[in-house]
Amino acid sequence: MRIAISGGGTGGHIYPAIALINEIKNIDSTVEFLYIGTEVGLENKIVRRENIPFKSIDISGFKRKLSLDNIKTIFRFVKGVRDSKKYLKEFKPDVVIGTGGYVCGPVVYAAAKLHIPTIIHEQNSVPGLTNKFLSRYVDTVAICFEEARSYFHGPKVVLTGNPRASEVVGRDGFKGRESVDLSHDKRSVLIVGGSRGARPINDAFLEVLPEIGKKDYQVVYVTGEIHYDKVLQRVKEVGSPNNVVIKPFIHNMPEVLAGVDLIVARAGATTLAEITALGLPSILIPSPYVTNNHQEKNARALSDNGAAILRLEADMSGSILLSDIDSILLDHQLLERMKIASKELGIRDAAQRLYAETKHLIKSS
Numbered sequence: 139m140r141i142a143i144s145g146g147g148t149g150g151h152i153y154p155a156i157a158l159i160n161e162i163k164n165i166d167s168t169v170e171f172l173y174i175g176t177e178v179g180l181e182n183k184i185v186r187r188e189n190i191p192f193k194s195i196d197i198s199g200f201k202r203k204l205s206l207d208n209i210k211t212i213f214r215f216v217k218g219v220r221d222s223k224k225y226l227k228e229f230k231p232d233v234v235i236g237t238g239g240y241v242c243g244p245v246v247y248a249a250a251k252l253h254i255p256t257i258i259h260e261q262n263s264v265p266g267l268t269n270k271f272l273s274r275y276v277d278t279v280a281i282c283f284e285e286a287r288s289y290f291h292g293p294k295v296v297l298t299g300n301p302r303a304s305e306v307v308g309r310d311g312f313k314g315r316e317s318v319d320l321s322h323d324k325r326s327v328l329i330v331g332g333s334r335g336a337r338p339i340n341d342a343f344l345e346v347l348p349e350i351g352k353k354d355y356q357v358v359y360v361t362g363e364i365h366y367d368k369v370l371q372r373v374k375e376v377g378s379p380n381n382v383v384i385k386p387f388i389h390n391m392p393e394v395l396a397g398v399d400l401i402v403a404r405a406g407a408t409t410l411a412e413i414t415a416l417g418l419p420s421i422l423i424p425s426p427y428v429t430n431n432h433q434e435k436n437a438r439a440l441s442d443n444g445a446a447i448l449r450l451e452a453d454m455s456g457s458i459l460l461s462d463i464d465s466i467l468l469d470h471q472l473l474e475r476m477k478i479a480s481k482e483l484g485i486r487d488a489a490q491r492l493y494a495e496t497k498h499l500i501k502s503s
């Protein structure tokens with residue numbers, strides 16, 4: 139079997155694709171893969187790190203407002219379709235799967251035009267522009283939240299969950315803690331602003347860094363690659379407490395997630411799939427800068443069920459963040475209740491479900 143996959147821009151679209159590839163490789167080592175991404179998105183680094191054959195096209199996203207850039211994007215799209223067709227004719231996949239982000243627009247569209255079976259995977263409760271566009275051409279739409287179903291008409295819509303959920307289950311939390319220099323005898327909180335980091339969360343963290351130093355728990359703080367140097371510079375000025383570890387990016391996130399007691403994060407759908415698969419309590423600060431405010435809707439799915447505290451960015455400050463962390467980490471009963479609530483929302487067999495849909499589509503085409 140040969141599978142071409144495309145998805146990119148940010149980790150939330152890339153890791154589900156890699157998790158699916160890993161699941162399939164474990165079951166059937168003869169399956170061949172081709173990943174089509176861009177040279178500028180995070181996939182260029184992340185996918186190459188995994189030694190998955192990688193080809194790139196040049197494409198940008200559409201702006202919602204009228205703009206000259208959109209005309210350039212149309213030209214790039216047409217060229218992207220042409221390049222994708224060339225790659226697909228060479229690779230001859232049995233199926234093409236798109237996991238979101240604008241790169242999969244031309245790739246999946248080209249596949250549909252070549253009559254290759256196609257699947258898109260939508261991680262969010264409110265679909266992105268690219269997936270909405272593609273849903274008119276594909277055979278199967280795999281979703282992670284029931285709420286997403288009503289946005290798609292025509293093709294077969296199936297609830298599979300996010301394959302990354304399956305990938306985090308059963309990881310060694312002990313190893314995860316060691317890899318980021320956390321001790322095993324203290325409660326730990328991971329603070330991360332999505333795959334690219336989040337400046338407002340970085341600012342809030344820096345505001346209370348000396349306070350965190352007085353706490354009886356430990357913190358692993360992920361700044362995002364592009365913010366790392368700036369954050370470190372400011373940390374040098376205020377002094378870094380012993381119970382805080384600062385990282386630009388974590389490549390073994392499944393293990394680290396398995397090793398912590400609480401996460402403070404944006405509400406990207408892939409992160410939420412991971413933490414509910416593990417039953418990890420969370421404090422979620424949705425990014426307000428995303429299409430249709432979809433992160434807030436993602437976050438409400440957890441907070442409405444007692445699995446998370448939802449903190450809007452407009453209401454957040456360093457001291458509020460710290461008191462939210464204290465309220466959970468220092469209250470054993472609440473921590474346990476949130477763990478159970480979080481775990482109830484997880485779809486741990488998502489990778490298996492998506493692979494089953496993939497095989498089913500190939501068979502019936």
Ligand SMILES: CC(=O)N[C@H]1[C@@H](OP(=O)(O)OP(=O)(O)OC[C@H]2O[C@@H](n3ccc(=O)[nH]c3=O)[C@H](O)[C@@H]2O)O[C@H](CO)[C@@H](O)[C@@H]1O
Nearest residue numbers: 148149150151153261332333387388391406407408409428
């Ligand atoms: C700004 C934006 O448009 N964000 C979108 C993007 O977010 P983003 O890429 O930030 O998405 P997620 O939070 O869903 O996923 C991040 C992924 O990166 C991993 N990770 C993150 C940090 C790190 O140091 N190491 C690491 O491995 C996480 O474990 C996770 O697998 O895609 C998501 C899934 O479609 C959407 O819900 C988000 O709204």
